[in-house]
Amino acid sequence: MSHNNRVSVLDNGYVRLVDVMGSDLTVVNSARCSYAKESAELSERDIRLIKFLAREQHTSPFRHAIAQFEIYAPLMVARQWWKYIVGSAHQEGTGDSLDAWNESSRRYVTEEPTFYIPQADEWRSAPENSKQGSGEPVDTSVGDELVERLKFYVAHGMYLYEEALGAGVCPEQARLFLPAYGMYVRWYWTASLQSIAHFLAQRLEHDAQVEIQAYAKAILALIEPRFPVAIGELIPEKEDE
Ligand SMILES: Cc1cc2nc3c(=O)[nH]c(=O)nc-3n(C[C@H](O)[C@H](O)[C@H](O)COP(=O)(O)OP(=O)(O)OC[C@H]3O[C@@H](n4cnc5c(N)ncnc54)[C@H](O)[C@@H]3O)c2cc1C
Incomplete structure (x- = not known):
């Protein structure tokens, strides 16, 4: 858009x-x-x-x-x-x-972390051709499960991050707990x-x-x-x- x-x-x-x-x-x-x-x-x-x-x-x-x-x-x-x-x-x-x-x-800054969570129909399979990064979409029932797992993983990372901040740890180290690849x-x-x-x-x-x-x-x-x-x-x- x-x-x-x-x-x-x-x-x-x-x-x-x-x-x-x-x-x-x-x-x-x-x-x-x-x-x-x-x-x-x-x-x-x-x-x-x-x-x-x-x-x-x-x-x-x-x-x-x-x-x-x-x-x-x-x-x-x-x-x-x-x-x-x-x-x-x-x-x-x-x-x-x-x-x-x-x-x-x-x-x-400790601005609210935001994470990329693909939709259930956006998860892609491993490619047939190894030079290609990904292949056809996986079944949405698998996608649904992956969305839930990723959300859980992110929430757990956020929990640990906030615990570390709460314990007085500096943001530059507390961020080690954040799942980084999908973090915006x-x-x-x-x-x-x-x-x-x-x-x-x-x-x-x-x-x-x-x-x-x-x-x-x-x-x-x-x-x-x-x-x-x-x-x-x-x-x-x-x-x-
Ligand atoms: C599909 C894909 C997969 C990739 N996979 C990987 C990967 O697995 N691992 C990884 O590390 N990277 C990977 N890359 C990144 C890739 O190696 C390049 O670093 C990236 O695409 C930037 O391109 P570039 O080096 O041409 O850009 P720039 O560094 O911006 O260079 C631009 C152009 O300047 C010229 N140039 C640059 N440096 C010199 C020089 N020293 N001498 C003469 N001319 C020069 C070249 O013509 C170059 O194309 C991948 C890229 C793509 C598109």
Whole structure:
């Protein structure tokens, strides 16, 4: 569901487009800089230039456009996302000036933990092809049982967490009791258009985990209207859903 610049994902997550620097014109004008030319409006000629740049992988003009997102996702998704370090860098010493990953950590805040609990019909079987992360849905009677078990597990972790806090333990250690993979974390992700397209090209694919695919679809829904030509060329086969 899309609301303004926010798209809901999974049971409690979302992606919000916080800020955007640039448009399709930014790509064109960055490329034309070497000819000391600038367009005020996107022309057919400009569109052809973007197509050419994308096709020939002249990627630097796509790095002058930047977008910032706020993401609320289970830790297992954040862990996969964190691997995109070029053009959305968050590691010192990469030589990339976009030091742009800020996450709520539960060291300082004790905001109510939220967990991802798939619905009964959302549990997937082990795949037949080992390169695929998961296969067909499992029977919903099995799914019903798994939902109950996961809720129980989360509640037990929460109980132990609160007991530890109650015993005066600091939040940064008490969080050891929280079931981490499904716990929602929130972070800001700032990335160049090229880096976003790279993320989308990989994570919209059927071999990406279904949960991160859902986030990639949300990113696509938010970014495509802002860069319709560039996104259309960089990931032409992707359909917004
Ligand atoms: C389906 C799937 C399964 C995965 N499974 C695993 C897994 O089991 N374990 C795991 O650890 N990771 C896994 N990954 C993550 C994967 O290995 C990448 O780390 C992640 O997809 C980020 O892509 P990237 O490295 O291309 O991104 P970035 O680090 O952002 O790099 C972007 C691009 O920059 C270029 N680049 C980056 N570094 C260099 C360099 N040093 N020299 C030259 N060019 C460079 C490359 O063209 C690269 O594609 C998986 C990814 C997918 C999509």
